[in-house]
Amino acid sequence: MALDTFQVKVREHQLLASKFQYVDFELIHPPRIEFQAGQYLIMKVPGMEERRNYSISSPPAQNHSVETLVDISPGGDGSLFLASLAPGDKVEFMGPAGHFAVADPTSDIGRQEQKLLFVATGSGISPIRSQLLDLLQTKRDKREIHLHWGLRYVEDLFWEGDFRQLAQVFPNFHFDLVLSRPPRQWPLCSGYVSHCVAAHHTDFSKVGAYLCGNGQMIDDMTKFLTKKNVSREHIHTEKFF
Numbered sequence: 001m002a003l004d005t006f007q008v009k010v011r012e013h014q015l016l017a018s019k020f021q022y023v024d025f026e027l028i029h030p031p032r033i034e035f036q037a038g039q040y041l042i043m044k045v046p047g048m049e050e051r052r053n054y055s056i057s058s059p060p061a062q063n064h065s066v067e068t069l070v071d072i073s074p075g076g077d078g079s080l081f082l083a084s085l086a087p088g089d090k091v092e093f094m095g096p097a098g099h100f101a102v103a104d105p106t107s108d109i110g111r112q113e114q115k116l117l118f119v120a121t122g123s124g125i126s127p128i129r130s131q132l133l134d135l136l137q138t139k140r141d142k143r144e145i146h147l148h149w150g151l152r153y154v155e156d157l158f159w160e161g162d163f164r165q166l167a168q169v170f171p172n173f174h175f176d177l178v179l180s181r182p183p184r185q186w187p188l189c190s191g192y193v194s195h196c197v198a199a200h201h202t203d204f205s206k207v208g209a210y211l212c213g214n215g216q217m218i219d220d221m222t223k224f225l226t227k228k229n230v231s232r233e234h235i236h237t238e239k240f241f
């Protein structure tokens with residue numbers, strides 16, 4: 001499908017924690033976007049031929065603006081461009097792009113996914129946030145939904161309170177935060193997020209897994225889930241790098 005080109009304006013730019021920044025774009029032309037939770041935007045970086053991809057972290061129900069989450073640590077043209085944006089700045093992107101979407105529960109694949117397992121590392125939480133808000137708040141999905149999110153340091157934490165609140169409002173949603181370099185006396189899971197998933201769950205039958213973030217986690221989780229007899233069509237992935 002042909003992509004649309006959007007002219008947008010920065011509405012808000014916030015430092016969330018350490019290397020993570022949030023940018024909210026107001027759509028100017030066209031004024032509305034239709035997308036599936038999990039899709040991304042192809043950002044034009046001024047002065048550069050190549051473009052960079054950034055997932056939409058807001059849910060599709062919010063269609064006059066899009067929120068993004070940027071890890072600025074790569075320090076290349078894309079992340080530095082987003083980091084430099086201030087309210088009022090105009091930007092162009094194309095989209096929505098990608099196929100990292102939760103399987104339609106009425107489709108052949110979706111019907112078999114009676115439990116949903118989301119695993120993210122770092123900024124890989126961005127499309128998963130959109131998917132979770134869409135499933136829980138918009139669609140009122142009643143399946144058991146687990147989120148395991150791996151960050152490195154305690155200084156990296158953000159949105160933790162939001163996910164905890166979501167878990168209070170929606171009892172079928174469970175949130176597990178993992179730090180790979182935790183401080184002393186960290187009460188939650190630590191180490192690789194894939195190890196924490198393995199420690200948390202025993203039954204992987206009828207699971208639909210949605211993995212987003214670095215390639216190592218995606219490879220580890222895919223191997224692990226395959227060993228647990230989760231077939232490839234139920235392992236949905238979006239690799240950022």
Ligand SMILES: Cc1cc2nc3c(=O)[nH]c(=O)nc-3n(C[C@H](O)[C@H](O)[C@H](O)COP(=O)(O)OP(=O)(O)OC[C@H]3O[C@@H](n4cnc5c(N)ncnc54)[C@H](O)[C@@H]3O)c2cc1C
Pocket residue numbers: 040052053054055056068069070071072073074075076077078079080098122123126127238239240241
């Ligand atoms: C489908 C898709 C969606 C994406 N969505 C997001 C998103 O929502 N938020 C986001 O921050 N990034 C996202 N990315 C990554 C983003 O497109 C860029 O690759 C990233 O911002 C680095 O671009 P750059 O120009 O700053 O650095 P470059 O000069 O392009 O890259 C420098 C190096 O950093 C590596 N790298 C890229 N990302 C990371 C990272 N997070 N941590 C460590 N190393 C990294 C690259 O592989 C490369 O080796 C997504 C990538 C894809 C493919």
